[in-house]
Amino acid sequence: MRLGTWVDPRLGEKPVTIRSGYLVRPFKQALTDYRDKVTPEKKGESQEVAMLNMLLRQAFAKKALGELTVEDFVTYRDARKREGRAASTIRNNLNTIAAVYEWLIHEKQVEVANPIASLRKRRRGIPQPRSSRDRRLRAGEEDNIWGALTGETWQSREWQSLFPVLLDTGMRAGEARCILAGWVRREPGFIVIPEENVKGNEPRYVALSDRAYELLLRQAEGKGDRAPVFEMTKNSAEHEWQKVREAAGCPDLRIHDLRHEALSRMSANGADLRTLMRQSGHKTVAVLMRYLNPTKQEQRERLFGTRAVAA
The missing domain is CATH 1.10.443.10 (Intergrase catalytic core)
Incomplete structure (x- = not known):
């Protein structure tokens, strides 16, 4: 450092790792890996596999992970509403996407923000389910x-x-x-x-x-x-x-x-x-x-x- 020849390695170019590769790949790669590696450990495997397969067909799944923004998922949310999907269904879809992001962040060390977490902070960002069902058997x-x-x-x-x-x-x-x-x-x-x-x-x-x-x-x-x-x-x-x-x-x-x-x-x-x-x-x-x-x-x-x- 006295000679002025030392260079802080943090300022140099970071090596490209397999984990950071998710950022430049289509989001469907992360969805697929989550489906194949994480979902089988869950008791609701069949339901989540079906949901992830549906998410793989969406427009946002074709975009690179690093290019996705909150607005991509706002567009998806609004499209589901127009299709007449229940609030609880849309909420579950978004929560599953959030889980994939959390897996990428904490398990794969991908430096990316969770857009669903940001969406939750918005007023009416995540559809709220209706009040709990209270149907009882009626007379007869x-x-x-x-x-x-x-x-x-x-x-x-x-x-x-x-x-x-x-x-x-x-x-x-x-x-x-x-x-x-x-x-x-x-x-x-x-x-x-x-x-x-x-x-x-x-x-x-x-x-x-x-x-x-x-x-x-x-x-x-x-x-x-x-x-x-x-x-x-x-x-x-x-x-x-x-x-x-x-x-x-x-x-x-x-x-x-x-x-x-x-x-x-x-x-x-x-x-x-x-x-x-x-x-x-x-x-x-x-x-x-x-x-x-x-x-x-x-x-x-x-x-x-x-x-x-x-x-």
């Missing part, structure tokens, strides 16, 4: 559904068991469909769903009503321990449910609404929050509360008691 609907479930098709016979199981236990439909015959026989009136088959990262401990337990036993009869109790796929279950709800006169009733109904009934019966969280598998009270939707009658009964309401 349960009987109407039972009436619609008297069909003789293979799927209808399985729904004759699945419907009361969902209504009595509050399980997700996907969890119920993954039940194996051996799980039902292991402990009377109770079932433990392994962590790889549930949404969270821990096993699900689900108490069964007498009716649900007997129906699951009947479905498991004659099957090996590793055989699924319900043989319907997600698509066939949803297709059959659509026909059932139309026949029952409740076309807006979704399968997941049965989870809301079940947990709300348990709450109305006096179940405490800790027990409900164990049954539902929720990790926080805030998430559980989205599923506890008392009817007007239940609200009055809990506040003033049965006698006061009757009077």
